[in-house]
Amino acid sequence: MTQPATTSPRAPRPSMDLPDTLRFAELEPVAWRNGGGVTRELARGPAHEAGPGWRVSLAELERAGPFSAFAGLARHFTVIGAHPVTLMLAGRRVELAPLESLAFAGDAAVDCLLPDGPSRALNLMYNPRHWRADVAWLDPGVALTRDPGCETLLLAVAGGARLAGSVSARLDCGDAWHWRRLGSPATPLSYTLEAPHTARLIRIDLQPLT
Structure with a gap:
């Protein structure tokens, strides 16, 4: 007896949910207040009555120096450049190789060191509330x-x-x-x-x- 053909379930079609494409060459560079580099914003979420929402950006780390503080936000920092980055915060030294990450409070006092030269980072900041x-x-x-x-x-x-x-x-x-x-x-x-x-x-x- 011939068995009926079977088909595997299809994944939902994403045709109505295609992403926006964000081209690096089209992102506007904005200089840091301390002159340590520039930031290019990828996307941000709407602010809430109690504070900001979220922001994703790419940072060019050109020279050592402190990070700006962002009270009330959580931060996730990922090295995406060719050189490692060392962060000094809360009395500890954290050495991050390329592709490694660190999460910390946005209002933490952080100093950035570039032992092998300039690098790049992906920054996520968001309101954890x-x-x-x-x-x-x-x-x-x-x-x-x-x-x-x-x-x-x-x-x-x-x-x-x-x-x-x-x-x-x-x-x-x-x-x-x-x-x-x-x-x-x-x-x-x-x-x-x-x-x-x-x-x-x-x-x-x-x-x-x-």
């Missing part, structure tokens, strides 16, 4: 699954990527994708990425708490 943040590296070949109720960003630190089935959704090195919230949490959407095995992709998910 109103947002939950997750930062993780996405392995090439692994599907990106996201909650439409979250803000999701994907930055190509090295290499690039493309959304399978989409000619226009291409991510070059240094660029980022930003999926905006569609509303309340819903069925997760899954995206198949085409990327070389040498690609380094970092994702940020921001979920509102209120």
Whole structure:
């Protein structure tokens, strides 16, 4: 007896949830107040009555010096440049190699040292009273699954990527994708990425708490 053909369940189609592409070359550089480098903002969330929301930016670390303080915010700092970065905070010395991260309070007194020369960093700052943040590296070949109720960003630190089935959704090195919230949490959407095995992709998910 012939068995009926079976098909595997299809992932939800993300055609109505394509990301905005943020090109590094189009980001406006803004000098730090202390002259230690420049920042390029990728995206930010709306401010709340009780304070700011969230902000994701790329920092060019050009010389050693203190970081600015941001009271009431949490901070996640990831080295994405070729050189290591040393942070001095709360009486301890934290040495971060390229691709390593550190989370700390936004109002902490932090001094940045550049033992091998200038570097770059991905900065996430957010209000922990109103947002939950997750930062993780996405392995090439692994599907990106996201909650439409979250803000999701994907930055190509090295290499690039493309959304399978989409000619226009291409991510070059240094660029980022930003999926905006569609509303309340819903069925997760899954995206198949085409990327070389040498690609380094970092994702940020921001979920509102209120």
